Amino acid sequence: MKIESIHNSHVKEWCKLKEKKYRDLEGLFLIEGEHLIQEAQKKGVIKEIIATDEQLKADFYVTETIMKKISTQVSFCKRIAVCKKIEEQPIQNKLLLLDAIQDPGNLGTMIRSAVAFGFTDIIISMDTVDVYNEKTIRATEGMLFSMNIIRRDLTSFLESIKCEYTIYVTDVKKGESSKTIEKDKKIALLIGNEGNGVKEELKEYANKWIHIPMTSSCESLNASVAASILMYEMGDYGE
Amino acid sequence: MKIESIHNSHVKEWCKLKEKKYRDLEGLFLIEGEHLIQEAQKKGVIKEIIATDEQLKADFYVTETIMKKISTQVSFCKRIAVCKKIEEQPIQNKLLLLDAIQDPGNLGTMIRSAVAFGFTDIIISMDTVDVYNEKTIRATEGMLFSMNIIRRDLTSFLESIKCEYTIYVTDVKKGESSKTIEKDKKIALLIGNEGNGVKEELKEYANKWIHIPMTSSCESLNASVAASILMYEMGDYGE
Incomplete structure (x- = not known):
């Protein structure tokens, strides 16, 4: 299908997905760029693809003006995909729990490192930044689709796992050394x-x-650096 | 001195420092917030302080409108300082060399981690992002003033140190394990x-x-995470 008007109802729907409120309401989010689209295809979560170039595979072809309106990036993007939010899976052995992480770049970087170091699940507090924020997604470098991410009230979550898991809490000085x-x-x-x-x-x-x-x-490290170093020390992977 | 006009020449000079071109020309840069100002004071690099509140120590008192114009932050800031760029020092034992780092947040995070893990000097390539970019400064969390940072052509720099230092180059798979x-x-x-x-x-x-x-x-880690993990393994510090 070809769309040339910026007032088209599809265009309006796609633009709304730039806001968390609509992402939550629709259970959908946007991703930009070939690498992310490939990862999303592997996972089977793509609802529809929007492109400017008719040589590329897509469900909708739009003008460059429309593409720029949908995109959140500065550099021009040829394809954008609308994805269905990823379903939660049961938790496994190595959990990263995030309490009120505010910076989307930090959250995305932690998701990427969690995949790298064999952590199996990330549980984010209710007041942690949105996983489907475009800056979070970009910082995951496609690893969003390889991680089970669950949003929970952390107090009740910790209560539910406390007998089965060893709960490590990080501090600047306290406790054992990561080494x-x-x-x-x-x-x-x-x-x-x-x-x-x-x-x-x-x-x-x-x-x-x-x-x-x-x-x-x-005094302290960046939160995503600290999380990454601890996962590097504690995760399950090759060496 | 009290300034109430947004057209005042000092205000114009301060605003210009938001651009790299003028920072380079003047050898000055801006910092915002109490923590950074304290760190800069310890280092003795502050030229002048601008404040809105006359209860606070400052050289210039300005209106909130002027402060917002000078500031690069969303949240309102009570004091901004104009600093002199930090002079280069002779290099020591543990060098971090950065080739074309583009993200100011990554650069700032690496500076912070370098201080944490006892690296002594950072040598950035000519095409690495500006150290005095406000996002870099913010990400250093005040550690900018505790690190010797030098901008050089990396080829000639490596040529000059190759007999004296062991040069470690990172790769996704190649070579020895960091562990x-x-x-x-x-x-x-x-x-x-x-x-x-x-x-x-x-x-x-x-x-x-x-x-x-x-x-x-x-496939890979975020650049600042990778640098931080390697410095954590290779730096000189307590444990």
Whole structure:
């Protein structure tokens, strides 16, 4: 189907998906660029593809003006896909729990690292930034489709897993060093908000405290760097 | 001094510093927020402080409208400081070399991690993003003032250090694992561009190749995460 008017109802629907409210309402989100589209195809979550170039495979062909209106990127994009939100799966062994992560780039980077280091599931608090925010998606570099991501109230989630998983809570200094810590089979690694760390009421669930050793000149690491280093030390993968 | 007109020449000068061209020309840059201002004061690089609130220490007091014009942040900021660019120092033992890093957030995060893990100097290529970009500065979380940062042509820089330092070049798979690599005393760790990795002509200087082990599901890590994990393994600090 070819669309040339910017006032077309499909165009309006697609543009709405740039807002979280509509993504939640429709259960849909947008992805841009070939790499992401390929990953989404493998996962089978694409509803429809929009393109400017009729040589490319798509369900809708639009003008460049319309494409620019739908896109959130500065550089021009030839294909955009509307995807269905990914269904939740049952949790496995290595869980990353995120408490109120605010920066979409940090969330996306943590999703990417979680896949890299063999973490199986990410549980994000109700007040964590949207997984389907375009900046989050871009930072995952396609790894969004390889990770089971669940949004939950973390207090009740921790309550439900506390007998089965060892709950590691990160701190700047407290607890064992990441370099020497013992890896348990079933791990829940809790990472806190960029500015404020882990909420007090969640700290009560800690079975083990863990910190990353560093010089005294630096107070703390970026949240996604800290999470990545801990997953690098605790995850299940080749070496 | 009190300034109430948005057309005041000082205001114009400060606003110009939001552009790299003028920062380079004047050798000055802006920082926002109390934490950064404190770190800059310790380092003695502040030229002048601008504030809205006359209770706060400052050289210039301006209206909220002027402050918003100077500021690059969304949230309102009470004090902004004009700083003199930090002078280069002679290099020491643990060098991070950055080839064409494009994302200011990544650069800032790497500066922060370099301080955390006892790296002594960062050498950025001519085509790396500006250190004094407001997003870079924000991502350093004040650590900008604790790191010696030098901009150089990396080919001639590598040529000059190749006999004295072990040059580690990162790759997705090639070389030794970061988990088992031997740490030499004088290290230069070379990290490549976010999309393209290390330039071919720089790879020739590699004494050792190094990779971070990961699952086959993930192609690569975010550049600042990769750099941080390698510095965590190779830096000089407490543990």
